[in-house]
Amino acid sequence: MDFMEKTIRRATADKKTIVLPEGTDKRVVTAAADVLKRGIADVILLGNKKEVLAAAEGLDLSKAQIVDPKDTPLHADYADTFHELRKAKGMTPEKADETMYDATYFGAMMVKKGAADGMVSGACHSTANTLRPALQIVRTAPDAKLVSAFFLISVPNCEYGEHGTFLFADSGLNINPSAEELSEIAIASAKTFRYIVGAEPKVAMLSFSTYGSAKDALVDKVVEATKLAKQKAPALLLDGELQGDAALVPAVAKSKAPGSPVAGQANVLIFPNLDVGNIAYKLTERLAKASAYGPILQGIAKPVNDLSRGCKAEDIVGAIAITCVQAQAQA
Numbered sequence: 001m002d003f004m005e006k007t008i009r010r011a012t013a014d015k016k017t018i019v020l021p022e023g024t025d026k027r028v029v030t031a032a033a034d035v036l037k038r039g040i041a042d043v044i045l046l047g048n049k050k051e052v053l054a055a056a057e058g059l060d061l062s063k064a065q066i067v068d069p070k071d072t073p074l075h076a077d078y079a080d081t082f083h084e085l086r087k088a089k090g091m092t093p094e095k096a097d098e099t100m101y102d103a104t105y106f107g108a109m110m111v112k113k114g115a116a117d118g119m120v121s122g123a124c125h126s127t128a129n130t131l132r133p134a135l136q137i138v139r140t141a142p143d144a145k146l147v148s149a150f151f152l153i154s155v156p157n158c159e160y161g162e163h164g165t166f167l168f169a170d171s172g173l174n175i176n177p178s179a180e181e182l183s184e185i186a187i188a189s190a191k192t193f194r195y196i197v198g199a200e201p202k203v204a205m206l207s208f209s210t211y212g213s214a215k216d217a218l219v220d221k222v223v224e225a226t227k228l229a230k231q232k233a234p235a236l237l238l239d240g241e242l243q244g245d246a247a248l249v250p251a252v253a254k255s256k257a258p259g260s261p262v263a264g265q266a267n268v269l270i271f272p273n274l275d276v277g278n279i280a281y282k283l284t285e286r287l288a289k290a291s292a293y294g295p296i297l298q299g300i301a302k303p304v305n306d307l308s309r310g311c312k313a314e315d316i317v318g319a320i321a322i323t324c325v326q327a328q329a330q331a
Contacts, residue, residue, distance in 0.1 A: 003154045003165040003197060004291065004318050011040045011324035016117035018320050019110045021103035023047030023066065025123050029056040031316035036063045040317070041324050044116055046103040069106035078109040086136060108133035111302050117327040120319050122307035127172060127295065134297065134304035144299035145184045149173035149306065150192065151281045151294035152322065158288070160248045161267040162199045167192065168269050168284075171277035172295025172306065182225035186270045187233050188298050193268050195329045196322060204247035204266035205229070205240025206276070210256045213243075222272050237261050240270075293318040296326075303327050 023045035044065045083096035110116040149172030158164030169189040190201035207222040226240035239262035246256040253264030271277035285292040295306045303326035
């Protein structure tokens with residue numbers, strides 16, 4: 001049983017309600033119909049009912065709840081709540097009312113209010129358009145130092161990682177994290193890997209250098225981040241700085257990083273910046289024919305997750321299942 005099959009089984013065992021703001025996107029409604037048919041989650045689709053059903057022509061959405069943010073008795077209450085949350089930032093009642101017509105903001109408020117356990121959006125919106133409502137309404141988790149984004153990567157017939165399963169971070173949000181931020185991303189990613197994948201995280205702090213083989217300010221940042229992460233979480237299996245092959249391949253690890261507790265067996269890969277993390281996940285997805293689920297956000301008080309605008313319906317199903325497991329962990 002692969003990673004996603006296990007995740008779907010966990011989701012169905014304790015069904016959660018997931019809101020999908022992009023209810024008129026064909027991929028979203030296709031995923032919603034599949035999720036409902038398989039009993040993975042209960043689904044709320046946002047949008048004009050006629051337009052949602054038109055997009056879902058030929059699909060069974062009889063078990064879905066369809067809510068139009070522009071025509072619902074929930075609107076006034078949600079606008080009032082948003083005004084209260086943001087009035088210190090200059091939010092007016094009129095602007096709050098207008099904002100709640102936006103499906104992504106409305107969906108985030110459903111999560112805030114407990115009408116949904118999580119939200120998945122981004123099939124036709126940017127990461128910023130998903131993250132902004134999440135931060136303004138759902139807000140960061142009490143123990144989170146920052147919000148970051150990761151991908152869960154499942155590579156078929158792969159001998160590396162956790163039976164071909166990896167967590168890549170940050171691959172979707174923080175452009176150039178500092179050493180301090182990189183250490184927080186590493187610790188949060190290890191925790192995430194443990195409860196979503198159900199395996200011991202082995203964290204590699206990646207660089208173009210292994211154990212001082214190259215000298216540069218970019219390497220220094222990863223070295224410092226590794227030091228900080230080890231100080232904060234001494235029990236965590238984490239090491240760096242490591243090159244990609246030293247992190248994954250036992251024979252290379254033996255040569256480049258002898259004695260490392262992580263080298264040659266890493267399953268959580270922490271990238272020094274978004275350039276590297278984003279390029280790496282896209283190359284892995286295409287060249288290794290891997291399944292890439294994300295970007296999934298960590299550090300939000302309740303699960304609100306992003307999608308790549310190039311996603312397929314099956315990717316959305318996977319993101320919904322992961323969101324359900326996150327909601328189970330936060331319940």
